[in-house]
Amino acid sequence: MPRLSGVTPSGHIHLGNHLGAVARWAAERAPDDLFFISDMHAMTVSYRPSTLRTLTRESFAVLVAAGIDTDSVFVQSDLAGELGALNWVLECTCSYGEAARMIQFKEKAGEQQSVRLGLLTYPALMAADILLQGATEVPVGSDQDQHVELARTLARRFNSEYGEVFAVPRATVAPTAARILDLSDPTRKMAKSAGSSVGVVQVLDEPDLVRRKVRRAVTDDLGTVRYAPDDQPGVSNLLEILGACRATTPYGLAAEYSSYGALKEATAEAVIEHLRPVRERTKELLADPDELDRSRARGATRAADRAQPRLSAALRLAGLR
Numbered sequence: 001m002p003r004l005s006g007v008t009p010s011g012h013i014h015l016g017n018h019l020g021a022v023a024r025w026a027a028e029r030a031p032d033d034l035f036f037i038s039d040m041h042a043m044t045v046s047y048r049p050s051t052l053r054t055l056t057r058e059s060f061a062v063l064v065a066a067g068i069d070t071d072s073v074f075v076q077s078d079l080a081g082e083l084g085a086l087n088w089v090l091e092c093t094c095s096y097g098e099a100a101r102m103i104q105f106k107e108k109a110g111e112q113q114s115v116r117l118g119l120l121t122y123p124a125l126m127a128a129d130i131l132l133q134g135a136t137e138v139p140v141g142s143d144q145d146q147h148v149e150l151a152r153t154l155a156r157r158f159n160s161e162y163g164e165v166f167a168v169p170r171a172t173v174a175p176t177a178a179r180i181l182d183l184s185d186p187t188r189k190m191a192k193s194a195g196s197s198v199g200v201v202q203v204l205d206e207p208d209l210v211r212r213k214v215r216r217a218v219t220d221d222l223g224t225v226r227y228a229p230d231d232q233p234g235v236s237n238l239l240e241i242l243g244a245c246r247a248t249t250p251y252g253l254a255a256e257y258s259s260y261g262a263l264k265e266a267t268a269e270a271v272i273e274h275l276r277p278v279r280e281r282t283k284e285l286l287a288d289p290d291e292l293d294r295s296r297a298r299g300a301t302r303a304a305d306r307a308q309p310r311l312s313a314a315l316r317l318a319g320l321r
């Protein structure tokens with residue numbers, strides 16, 4: 001059951017990415033799994049090339065530091081040729097309506113004056129990422145469910161129209177920490193694109209900064225520690241985070257705390273300890289750029305080798321070449 005999942009270097013990797021995605025990938029990894037830094041996906045909105053390059057490097061280091069084997073991590077653009085080819089095939093398998101219906105597209109497009117075409121077609125490239133590697137499982141946060149569903153549809157459609165070549169993938173959503181919320185605004189998810197928000201804890205934040213951000217987390221005026229995401233989203237989010245760091249469920253934890261202050265202290269310390277080894281290892285890796293480049297090349301070779309036969313078959317079946 002090969003798994004594939006990625007993280008977009010649209011900002012620094014944060015606690016939501018870590019608990020909902022990266023830490024799980026590392027904990028459950030199998031030899032066939034592949035994880036990647038989706039730098040091409042970061043181009044769907046305005047960005048700076050030099051920042052993208054730096055964040056790609058940093059994100060790659062974080063994944064390795066979190067415990068994913070170096071030959072199981074690659075950078076998307078190292079396969080730009082293969083992905084570009086399959087992307088076109090899949091764009092021509094997908095309808096305009098299917099792409100325009102994506103919630104993420106509607107949300108992100110709504111915030112902008114000028115919408116890049118790539119923001120609309122992004123799910124086709126994501127489907128290419130998945131189908132090219134023959135992934136059957138795609139571990140994602142709940143925000144990516146719909147995109148994996150589309151990849152599924154496109155795989156089936158291509159297979160039945162042109163011939164069997166793609167494995168049909170399915171999304172697996174984390175049972176816990178699938179949607180960590182922004183600490184300063186618990187009505188929205190913690191996101192890289194929120195930039196330097198005080199509600200976003202970054203994996204590389206120094207302990208004191210983590211402490212300050214958690215202490216300032218928005219709660220409510222009910223005054224009781226309960227796990228009730230609808231009524232008490234801020235408090236429930238803290239319980240969710242604490243539970244994920246301690247590998248336990250948020251329900252049981254609620255009874256252990258009688259004040260918001262105590263819950264915040266416990267959460268801050270748990271987050272700091274959870275992130276410490278990743279932060280320290282990432283710094284070491286970034287200090288040795290040559291070794292990092294060699295790791296990146298190894299991952300790219302492995303991913304490209306795995307992709308090649310499937311890409312050739314798909315192009316042939318589509319009537320190309």
Ligand code: ATP
Binds near residue numbers: 006010018178189
């Ligand atoms: P962006 O704002 O640029 O979309 P992001 O924070 O949503 O960034 P992605 O790169 O889109 O991060 O997602 C990487 C992985 O992290 C995906 O599996 C996604 O589902 C998961 N993820 C993202 N945000 C959260 C969150 N707040 N809680 C849990 N998982 C998350």
Ligand code: MG
Binds near residue numbers: 143
């Ligand atoms: Mg996202």
